[in-house]
Amino acid sequence: MNLYEIKNIKKYYCDTLVLDIPSLTIEQGKFYIIYGPNGAGKTTLLNLLGFLDKPSEGEINFGNYGFPVDNLNRKITSVMQTPYIFKTTVFNNISQGLIFRSVDKKKIVQIIKPVMERLGLWELRNKNGSVLSAGEKKKVAIARSMVLDTDIILLDEPTANLDKGYINIAEDIIYSMINDINKTVIMTTHDLNQAYKFTSDIMYLVNGRIEPNPLWNVFFVNLTDCGGVKAAELTNGVKIYAVAEKPCRATVSIDPSDIIISRQNIYSSALNSFKSRIVSIAELKGLIDLVVDIGIPLHVFITKKSFFDMRLNIDEEVFVIFKASAVKVYQ
Amino acid sequence: MAYLVQIDYTKIMSYFFDSLGKAFFLIFTLDGNILQISWTSLWITGTSVLIAAIFSMSLVFIISINQFKGRQILITIINTLTALPTVVIGLVVYSMLCRKGFLGGFNFLYTPYAMIIGQIILATPIITALVLSVMENADKKIYITAIALGATKFQSISTLAKELHIMILSAVIVGFGRVFSEVGISMMLGGNIKNYTRNITTAIAFETTKGEFILGLALGLILIIIALGINLLFQVFVKKSQ
Numbered sequence: 001m002n003l004y005e006i007k008n009i010k011k012y013y014c015d016t017l018v019l020d021i022p023s024l025t026i027e028q029g030k031f032y033i034i035y036g037p038n039g040a041g042k043t044t045l046l047n048l049l050g051f052l053d054k055p056s057e058g059e060i061n062f063g064n065y066g067f068p069v070d071n072l073n074r075k076i077t078s079v080m081q082t083p084y085i086f087k088t089t090v091f092n093n094i095s096q097g098l099i100f101r102s103v104d105k106k107k108i109v110q111i112i113k114p115v116m117e118r119l120g121l122w123e124l125r126n127k128n129g130s131v132l133s134a135g136e137k138k139k140v141a142i143a144r145s146m147v148l149d150t151d152i153i154l155l156d157e158p159t160a161n162l163d164k165g166y167i168n169i170a171e172d173i174i175y176s177m178i179n180d181i182n183k184t185v186i187m188t189t190h191d192l193n194q195a196y197k198f199t200s201d202i203m204y205l206v207n208g209r210i211e212p213n214p215l216w217n218v219f220f221v222n223l224t225d226c227g228g229v230k231a232a233e234l235t236n237g238v239k240i241y242a243v244a245e246k247p248c249r250a251t252v253s254i255d256p257s258d259i260i261i262s263r264q265n266i267y268s269s270a271l272n273s274f275k276s277r278i279v280s281i282a283e284l285k286g287l288i289d290l291v292v293d294i295g296i297p298l299h300v301f302i303t304k305k306s307f308f309d310m311r312l313n314i315d316e317e318v319f320v321i322f323k324a325s326a327v328k329v330y331q
Numbered sequence: 332m333a334y335l336v337q338i339d340y341t342k343i344m345s346y347f348f349d350s351l352g353k354a355f356f357l358i359f360t361l362d363g364n365i366l367q368i369s370w371t372s373l374w375i376t377g378t379s380v381l382i383a384a385i386f387s388m389s390l391v392f393i394i395s396i397n398q399f400k401g402r403q404i405l406i407t408i409i410n411t412l413t414a415l416p417t418v419v420i421g422l423v424v425y426s427m428l429c430r431k432g433f434l435g436g437f438n439f440l441y442t443p444y445a446m447i448i449g450q451i452i453l454a455t456p457i458i459t460a461l462v463l464s465v466m467e468n469a470d471k472k473i474y475i476t477a478i479a480l481g482a483t484k485f486q487s488i489s490t491l492a493k494e495l496h497i498m499i500l501s502a503v504i505v506g507f508g509r510v511f512s513e514v515g516i517s518m519m520l521g522g523n524i525k526n527y528t529r530n531i532t533t534a535i536a537f538e539t540t541k542g543e544f545i546l547g548l549a550l551g552l553i554l555i556i557i558a559l560g561i562n563l564l565f566q567v568f569v570k571k572s573q
Contacts, residue, residue, distance in 0.1 A: 052475050074481040084472035087494055096490075097480035144480065 001063075003028040003152070003184055004049060009058030011044050011208075019044045019055075019208040026186065028063075028151075031178045033195045034188045036205035042188035043081060043156055045205065049186060050078045050154045074101065078154040081188075083141030085129035090121055093129045094144045101148075112147045119143050119169060134161040142170060153177055155187040159194065174198065196251035196330030215328075216299045217254040223247050229271065229324050238295035241271040242327035251330040256301040258326035261290065262319045263310065271324045278316050281307075292320055350548030357549055358556070369553060372511065372530035375443050379450030380458075380507045386451065387458035387506075388492070388499075395466055395491075396484045406463060412456035417449075417515030424449045425519055441522035446530075449516035454506040461502035465495055497569050504565050508558055531557075 004026040011019035019041040026032060026049075034042045047053040048060060051072055062072065077097070086093050094116060095108045103111070116122040119139045124132070129140060138161050145153060158174065159167045171194075177185045178198060189195050192215070195202050200220050204211045221232035223244050230244045232252065242252055260266075265273060274294040282289045288307040290300045298320060302310075312318065357365045390409075394402060426432055428440040428448070439445040466488075473494050477487035492499060514532040521528030523537055531554045538547040 047475075050479060052479055071481075071483070073478050076479075077481070078479040080472070080476070080479070082472075084470065084476040086473075086476075086490070096477075100477075100480055100482045100486050148481065 001028045002026070003063055005061040007059050007061070009048065009055040009060060011041075011048065011053075012056045017208060019048070021045070021058075021208075021210060024203075024210065026184065028184050029181050030184060031199050031201070032184075032186045033199055033202045034186065034205055035190070035192060035195045035202050036188075037190055040205040041208035042190075042205055044208075046078065046154050046156050046186065046188055050076050052078065075150055076152040076154060077145040077148045077150040079138075079141045079145045079156060079158050081156040081160060082134075083137055085132060085137045085140055087128065087130045089126050090129055090132070090140055091116075091125040093140050094121070094147060097144055097148045112143070115143050115146050118173075119166070135163055135166065138162055139166060139170075142173065146173065151182055151184065153183060153185045155185065157188055157190070159189075171197070193330050196253070200251045215253040216256045218251060219253075219296075220249070220251050222249050223252075223329065230329075235296045238274070240327060241324040242329050243325050244329040253328045253330070254298070254322060254326060255328070256289070256299040257287075258322055259298070259300040260321040261292075261300055261302055261306075261310070261312070262321060265319045266321060268321065269323065270321045272320075272322045272327070274320045276318060276320045278312060278314050278318060281312070281314060292318065294320055346544065346548065350545045351552060353545050354549035354552035354556070358553065365550075365553065367526055368529055368531055368534045368550070369557060371443070371528065372532070372554070373557065375446050375517075375530060376450065376507060376511045379447045379510055380454050380503060382447070383451045383454035383458055383506060383510075384503045386455045387462055387502075390455070390459050391462045391466060391492075392485070392488055394463060395488050406460075409456050409463070410460050413460050415453065415456065417453060417513045418519065420449050420452050421516045421519030424452065424516070428520070440520065441524060441528060443521065443528055445520035446517050446528060449520045450510045450513070453513060453516060454510045457509055458502050458506040461505060462499050465498045465502060466491060469495055497572060500565065500568070504562065507561065511558060512554065 002025050004024070006021055006024040006026075008023070009019065009021050010017060034045060036042050044053070048055055051060075051062075086096060091112070094112050098108045098111065113122065116125065119142065121136075121139055121143055124136065129137070132140065138158070142158060155174065159170050162170055174185065174187065175198070177183050187198070196215075196218075200218050202213060204213050219232075219234050221234065221240075223230040223232045223242060224247050225231075226241065229241045230247060231239050231241050233239050240252075240254075244250065260270070265275070276292040276294040276298070278290055279293050279297060280291040282291075283304075284301070286304070287301045288304055290302065290307075290312065291297050292300055300320065394405065424445065425440070427434045428437070428445050429435055430440075437444075439448065469491060473491050474487050477490040482490060512532060514536055517523070517528070517530050517533045518536060521530070521533065523529050523533040529537070531550050535547045535550045535554075538544075538550065
């Protein structure tokens with residue numbers, strides 16, 4: 001079921017176009033990542049999805065409700081990049097959303113105590129929120145969104161300013177949200193490594209526009225130990241080698257420029273070598289984009305000179321070679 | 332034709348020190364008349380400002396929550412009313428409360444109630460304009476955070492007011508200062524009746540007309556000391572809040 005249907009939305013700030021999305025659909029129960037550099041429009045898009053701001057043009061249809069709907073904000077919760085913490089205790093800050101919903105005081109304690117303990121905030125419960133560090137404020141913001149248990153969660157750079165230990169805890173919490181099939185989670189990040197930890201389904205936002213994914217040859221795999229390196233099966237019988245710290249489930253990508261095409265198999269230090277067939281040939285930004293079939297399609301970029309020197313054609317058999325270290329692992 | 336005016340600074344300083352001494356004498360001897368005048372000033376002003384603050388906050392909530400036609404015009408009118416002269420307020424309320432006025436039946440004229448009505452009219456636009464300015468210039472994140480946490484419009488404006496309570500209280504203190512020092516409304520609607528409607532400002536005016544400049548100045552100093560005391564109490568409250 002489609003949760004959001006975005007049609008031709010544009011957002012201007014002082015006559016400057018900061019967001020321009022012709023069409024976007026977000027399905028219920030899925031996890032989305034909006035990746036992009038600073039100033040790409042990630043926060044603006046998230047604010048529009050949270051109905052905290054209105055588009056200058058276009059429309060956002062939400063579920064079957066249309067827009068606006070009373071109390072729509074009670075179905076969605078947002079963790080902001082630099083959250084505002086109310087000038088009251090940490091406990092009151094975290095319980096604020098529940099107070100807005102008129103939840104009983106005893107029940108509030110039952111709900112928020114485990115969350116606060118998990119994030120190491122219980123000891124800070126009587127401390128004034130306005131004197132917390134940036135990382136502590138972020139934890140409070142995560143906690144006060146978690147306790148609301150809404151169906152839609154919008155996370156704007158949720159791990160920014162957190163210590164490494166708490167990044168892991170926050171990521172565990174995000175994982176638990178992903179595993180809840182009833183929850184739709186939309187998260188922004190400018191850390192591609194973090195983005196691919198969670199999903200390979202990433203929206204790439206640049207200058208307010210959704211662009212094609214910047215990574216090529218992306219696969220979600222199960223990495224296992226294999227003689228000092230890690231191995232992963234991409235599809236039946238196609239196993240690639242990669243370098244990773246530990247066995248894990250991870251997203252991997254192979255830069256098409258790091259792949260060598262050869263007419264013969266080469267005896268080299270590269271661990272990944274496949275016999276393949278050229279499926280398509282296209283020109284891309286001064287390079288040749290070959291799609292070769294090694295069991296699954298793989299993009300390879302070569303220069304025009306190499307392409308003409310090798311006299312490559314569709315359906316020809318070639319060898320595809322790349323090093324284990326050319327496989328970028330996002331874990 | 333030029334006039335040569337000789338200013339006797341020694342006499343002015345003498346006046347000042349004499350009145351300062353008199354002011355402290357009146358305070359420390361707990362002069363019954365002064366206590367009565369000060370108490371009249373305090374309770375009438377306090378009541379007026381309290382009621383004006385309630386009116387102002389209601390008005391601020393209505394203006395902040397609702398986007399209605401003429402909202403900006405209303406804000407402009409409120410801002411303009413901050414410059415309303417006290418004698419004009421006195422005159423308007425007088426015309427309403429006098430025997431022939433439409434509120435004449437209440438017999439409020441020359442009572443503290445008439446002074447309170449006038450002072451509410453004086454304080455409400457001042458407090459409303461200041462609080463509106465505070466709310467409109469506040470960090471937008473406060474409102475957005477409340478909305479993101481599921482607040483209704485009323486709850487989010489309440490949260491905003493709660494977060495800005497010190498600045499709102501400052502606005503109320505400014506309103507208090509303005510009302511505490513006004514003389515036009517008190518004189519026209521209260522009538523400066525001894526032990527009843529005579530407050531510090533009307534007493535100053537009265538003593539000055541009698542030629543009792545030292546007592547007038549002493550009363551002026553007492554007014555400033557009370558205003559200072561209230562501001563100091565506010566500062567203590569601010570520090571405790573932080």
